[in-house]
Amino acid sequence: MNRYTVMNFREKLENLSISDYQGLKSPGLTCYLNSVLQVLFMTEDFREAVKRNCSEKPTSIDAHLGDLFSMLEREMAQTHNIVIKLGIKDVYEQRDAAEYFEKILCRTSPEASKIFKGELNHKSTCLKCNETNDSKNFFLVLPLSMGDPKSSTYSVRQGLNSFLKVQTVCEDNQMFCTRCNEKQDAEIEYEMTHPPDVLVLLLKRFSFDYQQNCYVKLQCKAKVVQTLEIKNCRYRLYAVVHHYGDLMGGHYTADIQSFETGNWYCFNDNTVKSVHKLYSKSEHQSISSTTAYLLMYKMGEFTNIWFANNY
Incomplete structure (x- = not known):
């Protein structure tokens, strides 16, 4: 069997609708919930x-999730x-996938939710007296501002770097200094003191437009780095939750790489299909997407699986 025949046969297999995983059957329009459950x-x-x-x-x-997961291992679940x-x-009400992702994790056992839990230290330094204040808080999701609504592209890596870099606040944004007993210019920064096992990034695609006096969705193309x-x-990167549409009517799906097969699948409510070709690139390449909303990154995982499936 020559190489062309093998490649042609492999392509036909990948295009089959049969999947290794099952979909979710849910009441109403709860795709926002289905995507994060998957x-x-x-x-x-x-x-x-x-x-x-x-x-x-x-x-x-946990008990309800356990029942759901056990059923998903065998068949379509409700x-x-x-x-x-x-x-x-x-x-039938439109809701936010990121909100329900956090709601679920806040109600699960500490043992289950801890893999998503990280810690940030918010450090502020008065530029007049050098007084420093630290405040540590846990987080489940890091929200990244997508900046200028008119921009056509957005870099996830640059957005994360901007979130963590030192910034100066001044004028109307001055901070109150307890030592000076008045507002002063200050430097503020976030330091990740405890990186989570799974890092979840939220691309803030919904922004308030002061000219239109309403929230709008930013449709810019995001450069999603794989590492x-x-x-x-x-x-x-091992999962991407997508949002299609706008604030008035939208739909969520989730692209996820299996820890069992190494392949990527699109989970779209009750259907699941392979999308491995969309992600089978060099790990140093970015994936461009106008719909990426939630990004999930696993610490120190998938490298061997990725190489096995792409070489």
């Missing part, structure tokens, strides 16, 4: 932690119990 299901450490804890507190959301547990009354390095920790 990401959590495809996060190995989270899935295993939920399974371990679901029997200890059968009334917690999300009715999760919808009820989260207090969703109107299943990141923070505090000597190396992260690799």
